[in-house]
Amino acid sequence: MSTLQNEMPFNLCDHSYSQKTEWSAFEIVGDYFVSIRRRWSECRICCKQKVLSPKEREIYGIQEFRSCMKDLLNEEEQPVAVSLLSKLLKGNNNKHWESLKKNLLQEYPFDMVDGVIETLNTHGILIYKEEKVPLGWKIKQIKYNEKYLDDIRIFVGWTPSDIPIWISCPFPSLPLPKTINGKKLYELLLEQKHLIFQNVKSVIFDTVGNEVVSSSSVKSYFKFIRILYGLYENVEQKRREYWKTFSQQVFGDTKTIRANDKKRIQQYLGANLEDYGIITERSEVVLSGEFTWVYDGHNGTSLAFKDYTAFPRDMINEIKITSWAPYSMLIIENPALYFSVAKSKLLYNKEWSIILGNGFISSQEMSIVYQACELGLKEVFIWPDLDPYGLQIAQDISKKLKGQDVSVYLFGYTVEWFERVSVYKPLEPYDIEVINKLLSKENLHEKISTVLVKMIETGKKAEQEILFSDLFKRDFCQHLFTESISL
Incomplete structure (x- = not known):
């Protein structure tokens, strides 16, 4: 805790206190390393301080771990340790002890669980985060010691294939930047690559000096790095995407990028990320076709709209579809292609509805589809980008x-x-990883697997919007019926 110079005598000040905290460095106390969360109140005016009793601490044993982890535990205890450490690995080392303990006690007896965590804590592999209670200290959280991460992975049987590529290969090569924002990201990524390869702890700060993310939190740090790679591609390729589509593109899953990840990126780059290709989540559900609905006691009809109808997203759960004419529906992923098809009237509104997926289908779009199914919709055709x-x-x-x-x-x-x-785009290493996972699944239609193999052979992927010009050369409706693949 720093000592501040005070210009005003304490006894002349009308004190206005604010509470502050900080974690101390680990110090040896008996047989343990201990870090205390210090607490104090400090006057905003004269800086007088009142030290408060600490309420939290982190603690682990000083016995050094220098052998195979199996040597620390007997055969009966090893499955307990594997289960515990696997849960911590999968949970990004952020599990509350009460819920974790409850889960473990459903599989193993209390004495065995208690003995395992005590052994691992004594040898510094597990860190207890404890809170002060009337009779002493109570475990609030258990974390693995980052120092032994590689040993833990070997012990639980994690192979390199179990580790996401954005952790096992965090710094793939990049082409030289051609834009100002691209240069900013490029220089940061090169700096981080140098630090990590030198085994130096890295901390990334925002413009006012606040910590954004640290390499001591492995999963959060490398996820942040991979997001920056994706944003670099956005900038250099002039690509614009919604967060969920971007997450799908970068990690192969729309849900991998979570709220905390977005906050870190916005803390570092600013709240408005449009300059980096991230656009605000769309606020409308867009579809065509002949149908009617009722909202707040008022009747509506799609016949009153030209080409397509757009509903505010927060209105969908309060709409009830009352009639639905189209027998078939086409879901189009790409916005440019969607509006081109809808406005060109390639499909009749009485027979077809066209709904904009825009990279993913949310619960609001699915609400419309479910109601349409109840009123006569019988066929759904999905037209996505030609990528995994x-x-x-x-x-x-x-x-x-x-x-x-x-x-x-x-x-x-x-x-x-x-x-x-x-016009094609090159496959990235993580694209190939997703393709291989798709090809490993059974019952994949031969035509689909052939496309995926073609992508790997050519090293290319494609977006569907470029295909619109080809639609005028054929009967689009007939083409949908004769060349689609049943899912």
């Missing part, structure tokens, strides 16, 4: 419709469509 994430999105929609009386088809995901594309 487009297929994953189509598979996700198909799963969500399993309980409905509706047939689901994948359209445009064939070698013929892939070869019609005139």
